[in-house]
Amino acid sequence: MAVELIKVPSPGESVTEGRIAKWYKPDGSAVKVDEPLFELESDKAAQTVTAQVAGVLKIKVPEGDTVPIGAVVGEIDSAGTPAASAAPAQATPKPTAAAPQPASEGAVSPAAQRVLAERGVDAGQVTGTGPKGVVTKEDAVGYQSPAPKANGPAAAPPTSPPPAAKPTAPGSRETRQPMSMIRKRIAERLLESQNTTATLTTFNEADMTAIQDLRAKYNEKFEKKHGVKLGFMSVFVRAAVEALKAFPSANARIDGGDIVTQHFYDIGVAVSTEKGLVVPILRGADQLNFAAIEKAIGDLAKRARDGKIGVPDMTGGTFTITNGGVFGSLLSTPILNPPQTAILGMHTIQKRAVVVNDQIVIRPMMYLALSYDHRLIDGREAVQFLVRVKECVENPERMLLEI
Known part of the structure; x- marks a missing residue:
C-alpha cells in the first residue's frame, strides 16, 4: 500500500508552527496531483498546500488546530477507495440545516451546543423540548431568560426590548471566533511600532x-x-x-x-x-x-x-x-x-x-x-x-x- 504523508511545510526560517485554517477536501475524498488540500496559516502568511500524489485523503488534524512545522496532518493513500460521503474535519461543530432525526433523551442539537458553549451553560441544566427530549436552540436561548418559565402566559415586563434588539441566528447578538495568526502578528507588530519608534x-x-x-x-x-x-x-x-x-x-x-x-x-x-x-x-x-x-x-x-x-x-x-x-x-x-x-x-x-x-x-x-x-x-x-x-x-x- 503506497501512502504519502502530508506534512506541514516551512513558510520561512523564523516560523515554527502553523494553523490548519481550512481543509479544501473532505476526509476520505479522492484528490489529484497539485489539487489544493488545506490552507496553512502562520503569523507571517497564509499559503495553500497541494497534493503531491493522487489518491484518497485521510485527515489526521482538524481545522483550527495549531501544529509544529514538519508535523504530519494527514496522508494520501494512492491505492485507497474514496468514501461514499465525507465531510471536512472541523475544530468545532458548526450549525447545519438538516432534517430532524430521532434522538435519545438528553441529546443536544448542534445549534444549541453552540449557544450553550458561548454562554458557558452546562447542557445538563437545560430541559429539552424537542423530539425525544432533544435540547433545541430555542431551549438554549430560553434558558438565559432571567425569569423562569410559567405554565400560563407570563406578565410582560414594564419595558420590553424592541423587536430589532432580539437575538438573531445563531441565537446571540455577538459572534466569537479565534483571532487568526496573521491578525495576531499584525497586532503585535503595530503595537511594537508604536512602542519602539518616535513616529511623526x-x-x-x-x-x-x-x-x-x-x-x-x-x-x-x-x-x-x-x-x-x-x-x-x-x-x-x-x-x-x-x-x-x-x-x-x-x-x-x-x-x-x-x-x-x-x-x-x-x-x-x-x-x-x-x-x-x-x-x-x-x-x-x-x-x-x-x-x-x-x-x-x-x-x-x-x-x-x-x-x-x-x-x-x-x-x-x-x-x-x-x-x-x-x-x-x-x-x-x-x-x-x-x-x-x-x-x-x-x-x-x-x-x-x-x-x-x-x-x-x-x-x-x-x-x-x-x-x-x-x-x-x-x-x-x-x-x-x-x-x-x-x-x-x-x-x-x-x-x-x-x-
Whole structure:
C-alpha cells in the first residue's frame, strides 16, 4: 500500500508552527496531483498546500488546530477507495440545516451546543423540548431568560426590548471566533511600532493631472506592448526611489547603537487580503521600469490574495508604500513597519479648487503622508523627502529623463 504523508511545510526560517485554517477536501475524498488540500496559516502568511500524489485523503488534524512545522496532518493513500460521503474535519461543530432525526433523551442539537458553549451553560441544566427530549436552540436561548418559565402566559415586563434588539441566528447578538495568526502578528507588530519608534507624520498634496494625462495618452499602447495597465503605483514606487536616493536616512535602519544605511531599494507594497494586510516586497525597485514594476506588483498582489505568498516574499524591505485611497481614505497617518524608518501613504484622488498661476482652477489632488522615525530622520529631511515625491509625481517625465 503506497501512502504519502502530508506534512506541514516551512513558510520561512523564523516560523515554527502553523494553523490548519481550512481543509479544501473532505476526509476520505479522492484528490489529484497539485489539487489544493488545506490552507496553512502562520503569523507571517497564509499559503495553500497541494497534493503531491493522487489518491484518497485521510485527515489526521482538524481545522483550527495549531501544529509544529514538519508535523504530519494527514496522508494520501494512492491505492485507497474514496468514501461514499465525507465531510471536512472541523475544530468545532458548526450549525447545519438538516432534517430532524430521532434522538435519545438528553441529546443536544448542534445549534444549541453552540449557544450553550458561548454562554458557558452546562447542557445538563437545560430541559429539552424537542423530539425525544432533544435540547433545541430555542431551549438554549430560553434558558438565559432571567425569569423562569410559567405554565400560563407570563406578565410582560414594564419595558420590553424592541423587536430589532432580539437575538438573531445563531441565537446571540455577538459572534466569537479565534483571532487568526496573521491578525495576531499584525497586532503585535503595530503595537511594537508604536512602542519602539518616535513616529511623526508630515503631509503634502500632489496634483495628479500630469499622471492622469499620461495614462490617458499612453495607457492603451502601454498595455498592448507590455500586457499590463499603467497604474499609479509604478509612478509612486519610482518617485519613492528617487526620494530615497536623495535622502538616504529614509532608507536606513537602526541596529542597536548603529545606523545601517542600505544601498538597495526593496520597496514593500501593502496589499489587503481576506486574512489581513500583508506587505510583499518589490526587490530592486531602482532597476525596474514602469512596466516591470506594474507586472511585479500585480503578481505579488495576486499571490497574496490567493494565499500563495511566502515569508521570503515579505521580509527584508527597506521602505513601504500603502494606498488607503483605494478604499476611499482622504487622509491618514501610516504606521511604521520596523525596522524601516519611513512609510509613504497614498490617498484617494479628489477634485479640489487650487490656485495655479494666480488662477483658481479645479485639479485632481491627492494628499500624501510620510510617517517617519524621528530618532533617525529630522523634520527638515522628512518634509524635503515628501516634496521630492510630490515633484516627481507632478512631473513624471523627470523620472524618465532622470533629472
